Amino acid sequence: MAEETTPKILSIQSHVVHGYVGNRSAVFPLQLLGFEVDFINSVQLCTHTQYKKVTGQILKEQDLTDLFEGLKENGLDKYDYLLTGYVGSPSFLKEILEVYKHLKSANPGIVFVCDPVMGDNGQLYVPEELVPLYQECIVPHAHILTPNQYELELLTGFKISNVDDCWKAIENLHMKGCKTVVVSSSDLGKNGELLALASTLNGESCQRVSITLKKKQAIFVGTGDVFASLMLAWMHKTNNDLKVALERTIATLQAILDRTLECAKGKPHTPENLELKLIQSKRDIEKPQVILSANCSTRQ
Template sequence: MAEDSSPKVLSIQSHVVHGYVGNRSAVFPLQLLGFEVDFINSVQLCTHTQYKKVTGQILKEQDLSDLFQGLKENGLDKYDYLLTGYVGSPSFLKEIVAVYKHLKSVNPNIVFVCDPVMGDNGEFYVPEELVPLYREQVVPHAHILTPNQFELESLTNMTINNVEDCWEAIEKLHLKGCKTVVVSSSDLGGNGHLLALASTKMGESCQRVTITLEKKQAIFVGTGDIFAALMLAWMHKSNNNLKESLEKTIASLQATLERTLRSAEGKPHTPENLELKLIQSKRDIEEPKVTLFANCTRKSS
């Protein structure tokens, strides 16, 4: 890649002083893989919310508008990708949509990668008023969505009990305008396994990809943020090869989780001991070793 041709990403998501979540999880992998990343922090907290004491600040929509206005006036508003993650309020999400519309007016080929961070395991950790906004104002603009199973259910108002339900929910998002949907994790793998599912709409047909992976016996924070960043990177580098991108994303993420678990061996699974070993996984991010291969099928509409 030529030195002056590095793709540019604007990443809008959370930030923590200590640990790895939000932009702290996403920016480093993207930079390692050759992307120029500008980032705006939707919140700035001392740590992620699994710690006993959390302090910090929340960016308001006017703050986002002010920062972006400065970029515009300096002629720094041309990006190849917009990446979004945690957003804490409906007004802030609306401002992100306004930012995207301007970015698209500057670069019609910009790709919007959205991790619709809303909750997990049946519980919301953002105001539920965000759901219809994601559904009606974000999904139609997003090129790549990376929800987990709970977020997919919320976006489609469906209960997902099996793989066919999942594909049906994904198809609903395709019909709303999103070309690629990647379900970062679901409980559909059976026997202590997770299932990742991805689909890209191509005219009247879909390419569908699945990978089954072992469920780790720990709760990690920040994995979805890394997942979305790596999917962005590998879709770019592979010329939108969905199978290759999912395989490499999961390879890097699994290696990072395994290294994190090894470092916590014999220790209590506290938030501090389970902070992702992201820096130590540099080589696994740059050169993922694929050991879990995806199944790939095509489905006609």
């Protein structure tokens, strides 16, 4: 890929010294797929929080301001994408919005991809004050949102008990200004299954895509960060073909999880043994083998 056509991404999310979560999960796949990635770490921790001892630092909004001011002064503020993940404080999230507004002034065509990391399985693991900020300040600006089922409920205030509820919640985000919503995981499938759902606005119509996949018998960390980065990459590389992008994202993620489980076979499912095998999955990232086909429909 010629240098002048290489898409540039600014990724703002968490970082760990050991393991794969946040930027450690997102940057490598994006680079493999041909993207230039600059990244700012919202937190820097020794490991993710499933380990028994977690130490590190949390960036404050002034730290983000200082880093971004340096980029601006050096003329390095032209990006094709802004990707955001875990943010631990309301003030930091507000500063991200200011960064996005500047990036949009520098490149009106920039695409904002937001993984609204707030919680999972009914448990909130960020300050409650972040929820209304995502609802009121981030959703109207984001082009692509990748919440899980619980985060979709938080963003909309809707209780999601079935697939119809999920589509209604997604429509609510469309009405608030977000063009594409991809629910990375939901418990709306049959027993032992997960359901991924995605929707994008095309003028007056809405394309809906869904994929059913089997649950893995383990708890992984960092999968949402990989998912968001892959969706960004494949939406770009397929000219926003939602069906193909979701199929390739799911294919890659399933291959990574299968390899992670294979490497952990016969071992206890500790955080260390279940760290994602990203490096070992290089070929699956570059050339995913699609096994699960997506269902696709159009709603007027």
